[in-house]
Amino acid sequence: MPAVLCAALVVGCGSSSGGISSADAKNLVLRASDLPAGFAPFADGPTASLDTQGTARADLQRFGRQGGWVMRLKREGGASQTGPLVVVSTVDVFSGSGGAKSDLEAYARDFARQVDTGLAKRVAVRNLGDDAVAARVAGPGAGSSFLIAWRKRNATASVTASGLAGKLTLSDVLALARRQEAKLARAA
Amino acid sequence: MKRLTGLVGACVALVAFLALWAGSASAIEDPPFADDDATTPISGPLDFRDQSATTNVTECPQAGLRDTNPKPLDRRSKDETEKKSEAGGDIRANQDYSCFPQDETAIDQNPKVARNLLAGANDYRLGWGTSGFYASTDSGNHWYDGITPFPSLPSGDNLDGGGDPVVIFDHDGVAYYAQINFNRTDDTSGVWVNRSTNGGFTWTRPCVATGPTEAAAVCGGAGDVRQPGDGTVGFIQDNDRVLNGSVPAFDKEWLTAGPRPAGVSATCFTPFTHSPIACNSEVIGSDRLYATYSLFSAAGSAQIFLSYSDDQGRSWSAAKKINGAGSFCAAGGRPGNGCEDNQGSQPTVNPTTGQLWVGFINGDTTDEDQYLVVTSQDGGNTFTGPVRVDTLYDVNEPRGVNGRTDCVARGQGSTRAVPTNSCFRFDPIFNSIVADKRGGAFADDVYAVLADNRNGTIRNSNNDVFFYKSTDGGATWIGPTRVNDDTSTMPANRDCGRNTNSIGGNSALCPAAGTGNDQFFPFVTINKSGDLNVSFHDRRLDTDSPIGSGAWPASKTEEGNYLVWYWGAQCTITQTATVTQTTSGPVPAGAKQCVAPEAVVNPTVVTGFNPGAGPIPGNGQNSSTLPFQNFQISDVGTNWDYSFRAGLFAGDYSGNAAGPTVTGDSEQTFAFFTDARNGRGSGTPTTTQPGRNPVCEQSDVFFDRFTAQGGGKKHADEKGEKADSDFLVAPCPAGIKDKKQG
Secondary structure: OOHHHHHHHHHOOOOOOOOOOHHHHHHHOOOHHHOOOOOEEEEEEEOOHHHHOOOOOOOOOHHHEEEEEEEEEEOOOOOOOOOOOEEEEEEEEEOOHHHHHHHHHHHHHHHHHHHHOOOEEEOOOOOOOOEEEEEEEOOOOOEEEEEEEEEEOOEEEEEEEEEEOOOOOHHHHHHHHHHHHHHHHHHO | OOOOOOHHHHHHHHHHHHHHHHOOHHHOOOOOOHHHHHHOOOOHHHHOOOOOOOOOEOOOOOOOOOOOOOOOOOOOOOOHHHHHHOOOOOEEOOOOOOOOOEEEEEEEEOOOOOOOEEEEEEEOOOOOOEEEEEEEOOOOOOOEEEEOOOOEOOOOOEOOEEEEEEEEEOOOOOEEEEEEEEOOOOOOEEEEEEEEOOOOOOOOOOEOOEOOOOOOOEOOOOOOOOOOOOOEEEEEOOOOOOOOOOOOEEEEEEEEEEOOOOOOOOOEEOOOOOOEEOOOHHHOOOOEEEEEEEEEEOOEEEEEEEEEEOOOOOOOOOOEEOOOEOHHHHHHOOHHHEOOOEEEEEEEEOOOOOOEEEEEEEOOOOOOEEEEEEEEOOOOOOOEEEEEEEEEOOOOOOOHHHOOHHHHHHOOOOOOOOOOOOOOOOOOOOOEEEEOOOOHHHOOOEEEEEEEOOOOOOOOOOOEEEEEEEOOOOOOOEEEEEOOOOOEOOOOOOOOOEOOOOOOEOHHHOOOOOOEOOEEEEEEEEOOOOEEEEEEEEOOOOOOOOOOOOOOOOOOOOOOOOOEEEEEEEEEOOOOOOOOOOOOEOOOHHHOOOOOOOOEEOHHHHHOOOOOOOOOOOOOOOHHHOOOEEEEOOOOOEOHHHOOOOOOOOOOOOEEEEEEEOOOOOEEEEEEEEEOOOOOEOEOOEOOOOOOOOOOOOOEEEEEEEEOOOOOOOOOOOOOOOOOHHHHOOEOOOOOEOHHHO
16 A cells, blocks of 8 residues: 555544643543552653554654653552552543544554454453553463553543452453543543 | 564554454454564663653662762661671672662773773663763772763764763773763764773763864864864764654664784774874874674664774774675565674674674574674774574563563563563673684684573573684684573473564463573673683572562562572683584584583574574583583672662663783682662652652662682672562662652
């Protein structure tokens, strides 16, 4: 397929019309106050290149991206801890909804790649933003993770939560995603 | 290693996505595994360059200082971890109290003044990555330290991001510090060399020349006394002020010094075009300096270049691409089978002949990487090779894309190699090569150590250090010989769970049982007596740290193989015999020293080019008959989860030096390494720091010395203890935060 057509597909499908501002990105991710007691941030800043390294979303200038934010939180917990131990909340803001759509598609490609290798399983997520994709990753040993990404107008957001196998559920993580979605809805 | 599929491929996948996600995952045809390209990643200092380091502490543990300088006021009480960290003989080289990390080390000894040691490391004391120097004139008992001066640019600005430290002395005792410098917010980067004539205490400030012509070139403004271009090996200014890869990027340089070969005269160069000019006789060095580096660009990711200097680093020859071509690089699909996907170069020179060798890893392969060597006998003007030493089994490391999503959640790049149970960068992008120091029959002998996961899987990393030797100038290699002598067995299926010819996969498909513990970041040196000294980080003593323990329980999924020590291994070569390409099978008797019984001549021939999961040389070597005598160097095993940014980075290499005789002592070897004994976790009671660096994380750089042969004698302060619970979890001490900042 000609690169020109591809480029048009990527960046030409949508425009901003009073959408989410990249200046608000910092306020559109989960904070410790949004999580169960005991969580503390260990990373909190604009999206850096290593945050997306090796993914289909590695280019920080992709799809007309204007900015983004990453918040990483953890809590202490041993083998008996239920719920998430590590939570990563991200947001990326684009110049138009087309860019956000392309970004969600890139998320989906990364998820699909993991499904294809057997590393992840697709999970259904409904009524989250304008579109959403999700996967469950069962790593070796005791680890388990859920990854949820969605689009809200001209922004994409994600929540990744890691915990111990059998002690982390989709509903735990989806509840966090809905909490972040509420922030996006207010900003939109 | 596969190449980046590119926009067209991405577009195809993009268009296919909707149907894929609504339908069957099996619809994916050869998904664009763009990250396969990243198995030869950029160096750590570049990986983290656009991340802002912050801390909110004004005190932290300080174990290991042996200095006599004024001490800070201190409101803390020492915890058990700090008390235990003070035991033993390790000496901390960084004297700062910044509570920021130091890592990625190099060290050398002044051949003119043996008590003068010089070391370098990535140093974050200013709040970002710079190049720290550490100098001693009492054989390492006490250290002076600082940050090397930043190079000045034509714009008048300073290039203040630095890293990838290399320190050497030439035969006159002049010290050199090579490094990459870069901007954190755009693609401007280069390679520079600082110079010191007082043992590494005072350094030149390199400059990029500017001006209308070569003759009118200057360094800076009026009154700038520096020689235009002093110390500038290479430099490229960004063209759009955005960190987007719009111009080539310098990375992973190394530096060495050696005599100009017979018939090669000193040559100096102009600052812009690097045209040969007559040298000022007052500044011609006793040695030629050779700088090699990786240059990431559209032409290759990356090509290896070399420049040399005969005037103590003031001027440098035009960059010469030296990676060459070979049939073993055909999988890269480059014109003429060019080997253009490289990283981690290191030059080394025989001091009697001036012959130069440069080793580097290469990814123009179908699957696993390979280690290549080129050589020059005319001072770096022409090269032969590359020669393939062996396959480097570094593709089958644990990574985010094959199951380590816990590390991605902590902020690690999804294709970066990580060890089992931890998340620090682990890609063996820098291996080590050294030329014999003797002449005569030894003059064409050269040695290399590689670390890889041939005895592990993507679930249970079991990286080992392997030794190779050549006795015919680098054309023929004998090996592998496992250097670490702990238990390391062959996995039933090395490629379990890994997709064919890919770094992706599903590590859950591998057996839970591991085959050994990790050794990594090896460095090899040899002294004039033929004493080989290899040093490396080592997790062998941690055999029982529990699953679900440590600083990040979700990452600690396997028993043991977690805390990190520093170890050494020694073997002496007193005889040699030329072994050539026509030799195959058993190693001839005259070349058997420091060679395992299972090692072979031309191991690549034995394994084939793309051996797959089957048995290969280096599997199943008998620990009881290995030739290297192993010994513990660091006093304590520390937790690298406390090293830097949620335990993501503790450097890409660690150096050692085997020097001449120290007056009044036997021949000494010096280790210089990073560890996290002073690092502590976030969590209660200090959980509120909002920055990108958890409260109390730090690593420091430590020094130790030992005899060059006989198993590191004069070094009996290490007890070989197992994993200590005080290092498994080390909370941040209460009350150390800056009180005004909450």
